[in-house]
Amino acid sequence: MTHVADLHTVLAALAEPVRLEMTRRLFVTGEAVGCAALYDTVTKATASHHFKILREAGIVERHALGQGAAYTLRFEEVEAAYPGLLAAVLNAAPTR
Numbered sequence: 001m002t003h004v005a006d007l008h009t010v011l012a013a014l015a016e017p018v019r020l021e022m023t024r025r026l027f028v029t030g031e032a033v034g035c036a037a038l039y040d041t042v043t044k045a046t047a048s049h050h051f052k053i054l055r056e057a058g059i060v061e062r063h064a065l066g067q068g069a070a071y072t073l074r075f076e077e078v079e080a081a082y083p084g085l086l087a088a089v090l091n092a093a094p095t096r
Contacts, residue, residue, distance in 0.1 A: 004058035004074070004081040013057035018042055019050045020093050023059060026073035027090045035069045059086075 004010065014020050022038045039047045051071065054060040059078060060071045078086045 004077050005056065007082060007085075010057050010059065010078065010082065010085070013053050013059055014089055016050070016053075018046075019054055020089075022047075022050060022054065022071075023073065023086075024090050024093055024095065026060065026071060027075065027086070030073075032063055032065075032070040032072045034065060035071060038071060 005013075014023060018039060018041065021041075025038050026033055035047065035051065039050070042050070051060065051062070051069075054071075055062060058081075059074060061074055063070045063072065075086060
């Protein structure tokens with residue numbers, strides 16, 4: 001399991017609109033979601049890059065799902081590292 005990155009890295013990951021929307025969708029569902037359901041405005045290659053940034057920041061976790069992947073939000077871990085941050089950012093974010 002990866003740790004949650006430093007605050008600057010977490011905020012930088014969430015500052016990009018596509019990554020913020022991916023994270024918001026995970027927050028709303030509260031469960032593992034197939035990667036294709038988490039983006040609709042970028043190519044698969046670009047989405048893979050965004051998932052990598054979110055994983056490296058410790059915000060999401062990847063799970064094998066057949067030949068694809070699903071992601072879960074590491075809400076509790078981020079909350080433990082930065083209390084209230086993730087909920088505040090996601091609740092303030094405009095929905096797409």
